[in-house]
Amino acid sequence: MKLMRKKEFVAMLLAGGQGSRLGILTKKIAKPAVPFGGKYRIIDFTLSNCYNSGIDTVGVLTQYQPLELNSYIGIGRAWDLDRKNGGVSLLPPFVREKGGEWYKGTANAIYQNVSFINQYNPKFVLILSGDHIYKMDYSKMLQFHKDKESEATIAVIEVPWKEAHRFGILIPDENGRIIEFEEKPVNPKSNYASMGVYIFNWNVLKDYLEKDENDPNSSNDFGKDIIPKMLQENVRMYAYSFRGYWKDVGTVESLWEANMDLLGEKPQLDLYDYNWPIYSVTPTQPPQFISETAEINCSLVSEGCMIFGRVEHSVLFFGVHVGKNSIVKDSIVMPSVKIGRNAVIEKCIICENAVVEDNCQIGAAACNSKGITVVGDSLRVPAGQKIPAGMVIGSEQLVKRS
């Protein structure tokens, strides 16, 4: 009953991953829904990139704990993606006449939604993942794809040579055409890492998705199966070089680092640029209240916070309360956390709704052990508790973070 009009360009956003390396942070929510940067969730960056790049049709593929993500995205109003034609569509796995199948891999997830994409009869498909922090104009990448008459274009970023072995590494020739691809090579031949951002000609991709589906040995993954196969069969593939901030926030350390990256004098990722705004769903909160006794430096603090203590080099989300004489340092404090008086929080991630009572000492300051300390959501840390660095406190239990 819905009249679909042709779209040149459709984006498919993979948001179904569990992100198990984030531990208790993704116990109840999908990785793209993890809070970031004082008022965002990770997926806000990709969705805002889509809007700012002029893309108005985005399929979001969900699978793991999608409830919070679904209600967060809704029909995409926050990103101006509630359109009469196109807009955001949530695409969970579903049951067909012949039964249901979960998404087996990234390529299979797209394969199962071929009919969704076909509705728009697009020329190009953009594949994105919902767990990276970056600002990128996909329309420029599309222009590059057209200019090169490419059939598959992969966005790449130069990474430090010593880290290259952790990535999918592309080796382009002098024209940018990709001649080799190595997944996590021991001795990388280049430092161009794939960002997990692909543009395909839809007719080419559709072919490969079908072939891949019929291959019983495939793991149905873009990086492991589709791309190597295309390369092998001489599909015209180009590397699009991206310069700028890009971070995979797949681990507790990288999530913490990406937050801390925002606190420098001139951070590479500018959140205050009116020309490339990052949109998000804004809760109802009054302005933050900074008391007479507060001291705040090198920090991001969001609305609804009440600060009576000292906040240093930290990121505070909505509605955080920091009591008198408490110190919060090098930490991420998620929405609605309450911190009592005389507490010391150092190098911690405190999850939503947790309560840290008076005189607690959490994280590095407490002893000589190292690493980031994580306090799970809605937990209560009783008064006077000392928690050594590098621990994870989830469900009333203290465990060493692996």
Place this chain on the structure above:
Amino acid sequence: MKLMRKKEFVAMLLAGGQGSRLGILTKKIAKPAVPFGGKYRIIDFTLSNCYNSGIDTVGVLTQYQPLELNSYIGIGRAWDLDRKNGGVSLLPPFVREKGGEWYKGTANAIYQNVSFINQYNPKFVLILSGDHIYKMDYSKMLQFHKDKESEATIAVIEVPWKEAHRFGILIPDENGRIIEFEEKPVNPKSNYASMGVYIFNWNVLKDYLEKDENDPNSSNDFGKDIIPKMLQENVRMYAYSFRGYWKDVGTVESLWEANMDLLGEKPQLDLYDYNWPIYSVTPTQPPQFISETAEINCSLVSEGCMIFGRVEHSVLFFGVHVGKNSIVKDSIVMPSVKIGRNAVIEKCIICENAVVEDNCQIGAAACNSKGITVVGDSLRVPAGQKIPAGMVIGSEQLVKRS
């Protein structure tokens, strides 16, 4: 991050069924998304009932072919259910830390979403199914539930005795308390049939859902497992007697009948009552154009239609075209169907976007066989074709409807 406020009453709408008895009508869409009554889909009735009864929090459980249903419901704007707190939530099956599970039965579907319901901490839960046509004020049923201090209330309707064996039959005592329940009894003891509309005290239901889940022999169904179990254990259960139009449109015949029921002089189901409007998503279509040569009687015709022929005792959805000298009789013609000249369509269901070319004869008129003829969506019936009654034409193939 979302502040949930307590709700007294939450509705859960089961919309995951395939409706396999509807055959090709539900090949690509879930049963609740099947078009009905000239401009609705089946689920519009239940959603409009919710809004008109003052319920503002509705979970819609989807599983089978949900894409069209998802995009149709969106955030519930058409039913005024896009609320800051509550509103419509789409609830597909999902993957948890320990893996994913499809909804095994109606009770299991609710069980898997216990945490969704718990968010609102409701006192009562209303269980609905998305495949019945009726107008009902659930707030009156809730009042009855409270007045009787019931723990589980089932809406019942009196059916003709000879049909009672097809339903779940309840036997209430003189106060309305249910003393017996029989699923499809050979010799029914009453003619009170369950409408599949339940109100439970949430704390009671939660208990039984957990017990049911731990019972390896259970089929996890409300009618087959939960209700009998509750009855057995003396839960206070009452029958709420509903008078008015109610129809299960689970078969091609009943779907056809329910449509034809609208065409009488004073149909029991009044679609023009301003006090109980049925809401739906309205496509962009101009007013219908009735030509000089058209004749229309005893029919429902929707916007965007162009009628040059004769339409008698039929239901025409959006954008249907009926050519000169064609006759459409006792039929349901779904959106955007094109019917050429000199065609005769009798007792048919023609699905979306189908094309019937000139001089075709489809249905009863063509020969002596009986029954409803179904033409699948987007099919083209070539000029001059004669299709006998009772056939199903899906994917270019003619088959006898079983």
Place this chain on the structure above:
Amino acid sequence: MKDVMGIISLNENSDVLNNITNHRPLASVPFGGRYRIIDFVLSNMVNSGIQNVGVLTRYKHRSLIDHLRSGKDWDLDRKRDGLFIFPPENINNPAELYNGVMQNLYNNIDYIYKSRQKYVLVSGSDIIYNLNYRQVFDFHKQMKADITMIYKEINNINKLHSCSFITKMKNTRILDMEVNSCCSKSSKMCLEAYIMDKSLLIDIVNSCVSRGYIDFIKDGIVKNISILNVIGYQHTGYVAKINSIESYYQHSMDLLKTDIWKELFFKPGLVYTKVKDGAATKYTKDSVVRNSLIANGCIIEGTVKNSILFRGVRVDRGACIKNSIVMQKSVIEKNAVLENVITDKEVCITAGKILRGDKNYPLVIEKKKVI
């Protein structure tokens, strides 16, 4: 077209449709069974890809605000840009010094200045047609025009008053124009839609106002026609200029021609309007409907010929409607007869009443009247 800002100026004379424009501006007069007049130009803009539209109003705009609301029904409820309605805002200039468009533009020049778009498409709101402005915009750029205006070659110019005409053209360049001439000999009617650089528009408004010039076309465009490259774009499709009850009635009746129905509602784009809920229209065993345009939600038990029924009209048994326009939620009771009649919204014609107007002078029944 993302770089073009749409401006719809409600510059029409206010009371051209007698009773029908008593309580609403012409732009929000119901038309074509389920639309308002403004829906057509607004849908043209949306279908062309314009994402920022300002509606500049003058009088009685309550019904317009209620109709447009947030712009959602036109997909113009956006985070950036979208639909903006500007009420008359005249703090420092309480007197109305300028004519129609000029006054509206002058009042809201700050908003126009502030917008992100480089080009503007300024349009009136009382001409109905279906056109994708993208073609006009491409033509504008290709011709390196300063101003491109859309015109239509018409046959029957006698009926047209309060229009602008192009009186002299050389190829596509416009050399002279006439405004509101009651005896124009030109056949090139101007559709009151102009594309130009935003900066040029602001220039024209400011320089006119600072010199006390008051009319946008006469002073702003015609006086500069020799120094500006003003280009005409010919629209070949159907055009309905609404400036009197007669033209309203005639153009409504035009919709009963299949070709015009198809063109105006489908080609090149669809027409959007405020969504209302209502069932499909019901025809009973006694209903006789011929050559008519019927919106949803009607119940027709009587006879309807050569007429237009808006949403939710009830025609009781024995009632007969001919050559008439019946607006939303009106009720025509048993055996009542309407011929050459226009009823406004929620009118009730009681049983047996007979009302006849003339083809050239239809009878108009005011909103909510019971007769």
Place this chain on the structure above:
Amino acid sequence: MKDVMGIISLNENSDVLNNITNHRPLASVPFGGRYRIIDFVLSNMVNSGIQNVGVLTRYKHRSLIDHLRSGKDWDLDRKRDGLFIFPPENINNPAELYNGVMQNLYNNIDYIYKSRQKYVLVSGSDIIYNLNYRQVFDFHKQMKADITMIYKEINNINKLHSCSFITKMKNTRILDMEVNSCCSKSSKMCLEAYIMDKSLLIDIVNSCVSRGYIDFIKDGIVKNISILNVIGYQHTGYVAKINSIESYYQHSMDLLKTDIWKELFFKPGLVYTKVKDGAATKYTKDSVVRNSLIANGCIIEGTVKNSILFRGVRVDRGACIKNSIVMQKSVIEKNAVLENVITDKEVCITAGKILRGDKNYPLVIEKKKVI
């Protein structure tokens, strides 16, 4: 409360806040770091469960329309009922004959009449407080009142002008009132919010207008006070009446008291406003912020004390802001100093400039000024 219709009447004097109300009605003056004054009474209504709100405007309502749009941010973008904005609409009565509320009500009496609700809550828009009207409504029904009005016992009555006061009460019944008295001895300030039957409201308006009476309170209520059961409901929470720059400044500064901040923004309900996107506020290594209210999107490199910063304000290194209110997107450049200053939106104070007002007479900087 579904059976109560909310009516917000923008009846205030238009220019009480000098430069700040030059371009907007008082109702849309920014307040409290991210709100407009009207947000408070509107949120009170929404939090009480009222689902149909009409906003009756008078002058300069463009900024208000832009702020409220479809009402979505207050969950009032509904299919039935929701938010309606009524521009001044005065076709048959071009002259302004009546005072404030009366004129507004009279102009829109048809809309009020048509609404589905049985009761009305009529409110002004220039008094800020957080109250759930459900209690007041329960009290109204319990007392079988004809009219229930909300009042507040205040201590410091000297500062209040252009207010209504209750001068005589017996238990909860109100026996006499004074309007706009500059030397009232009463301490019971009326919050300009009245609950009554819709039919009574229509009666009052119609009978006043037909007799040429012009003031809603003096003529409509006080003249009938002996025959109507007019009841007072005491509000014990914080109240801010905005009727001058001084009161605006003082009440803004009150928000820096923790208790008032908590009460006004959280108890009993949250305050909704138009959603804007903006990052969290950034504090750098040199920033010194004490006893201040800071909205999101600011970048603070300097010193801020006892002040309120709206969304997106930039405070450069070495700049110092004390006892001041800085509205949206203003920029305070290096080493500039502000003390007892109110800047409107998008003001820029260039490097090194020093501006000082007095505590009792703050310096007001007009919108978009560069100093």
